[in-house]
Amino acid sequence: MxxxxxxxxxxxxxxxxxxxxxxxxxxxxxxxxxxxxxxxxxxxxxxGVTKREGRSTAEGIIVARAENNVGYMVEVNSETDFVAKSAPFVEFGNKVLDAAVAADAADLESLLATEVDGKTVSELVTETGALLGEKVVVRRVARVAGDHVAVYLHKTSKDLPAQVGVLLAVSGADAEAAAHDVAVHIAAMSPTFLSEEDVPAETVENEKRVAEETARNEGKPDKIIPNIVQGRLKGYYKDVVLVDQDFAKDSKKSVGQVLSEAGATATAFARFRVGA
Incomplete structure (x- = not known):
């Protein structure tokens, strides 16, 4: 024995x-x-690499950091939460983040092609999956630059590494405290767009069409339908646009108001949630 x-x-x-x-x-x-x-x-x-190719990778880790006013964030996935919280997997996630920072990677293709100790990140993915016995995937990377970049990582379970990550770029001399609070807000409220101008025109037109059809089906008078449409469009913006959302820590203010009072302006953000 x-x-x-x-x-x-x-x-x-x-x-x-x-x-x-x-x-x-x-x-x-x-x-x-x-x-x-x-x-x-x-x-x-x-x-067993080939056998694992079709498996689902719904677990994983979000890693992020900012250097020299540039923030980088990476999502790395595994099959099980057991592997996701293991030391080798967490170490691998941080190694991929290091590669993203070193290469100034803004897209997945360039990140996977980046060399680390003589091997590409893509090759390291295969090796790590072999070691852990699960399918491992580097799913996505984000790069955000600005006068100040706040980084926020959130654990949805105390037993797991961070499952939600946020990068937020802001301008303004004294914006750091507000940037952190807004980054926490983004993690909780998951906005889709930074401003109303960022919402695609076709999305806006579709929301207007749905609002108008709904109002007509409800039997609303024609003369008040335009106002109803604008009101419902405003409600849509409050759901999906960061600066229009009610601030999580004080719902009497919008995120835009909170930033303005702090002398700050949000210029870009990215939010990842594992598997979402």
């Missing part, structure tokens, strides 16, 4: 994120040699 302990199994599981049965089999095959077992897990993982 191979010479290893329960502590050896636990340590190898934490190091690889692999299942208990896989770890025990690897240790048995390696006669208790941890390094050999680690290599066995990796090799078997590489052989």
């Amino acid at each position: 191979a010479n290893y302990t329960a502590a050896d199994i636990k340590a190898l599981r934490e190091r690889t994120g692999a299942g208990m049965l896989d770890v025990k089999k690897a240790l048995d095959e390696a006669d208790g040699d941890t390094q050999k077992a680690l290599e066995i897990i990796r090799v078997k993982g590489l052989k």
